[in-house]
Amino acid sequence: MFKKTIxxxxxxGEIKSSIIYQDKYVTAIKDIxxxxxxxxxxxPNEYIPNSNYINKNNRQLFGYxxxxxxxxxxxxxxxxxxxxxxxxCNKNAGQEIYYLHIHLLGGKNLGPLLK
Structure with a gap:
């Protein structure tokens, strides 16, 4: 069994958050x-721990x-x-919540990711 995440x-809907988009496949929220x-x-609304768990049954969700x-x-x-x-994906990459999610960042010059 897995640990229920935030x-x-x-x-x-158990926790109220600033949901900015939701449909039957995904939920988008502002990062706290x-x-x-x-x-x-x-x-994704379907629980997937991280990208290592993307498979032939859920791969379309990842693209979505x-x-x-x-x-x-x-x-x-x-x-x-x-x-x-x-x-x-996982600890060394900075994954803090073990529930697959992507970050969308913008609104300023983000500079190079790697130097």
């Missing part, structure tokens, strides 16, 4: 510790998450200046 509770002026998390990220980028007007989509 994302489970937000998606189910933003690293940029726009920092949104796109979370990126599609929704681009729709949200347009909605919040960061599509023209630029944005970054980040996925962390």
């Amino acid at each position: 994302f489970h509770k937000i998606i189910s 510790n933003p690293q940029a002026p726009i920092h949104i998390l796109i979370i 998450m990126f599609y929704i990220a681009t729709k949200i980028a347009k909605k919040v007007h960061i599509d023209q200046d630029g944005y970054r989509i980040i996925l962390n």
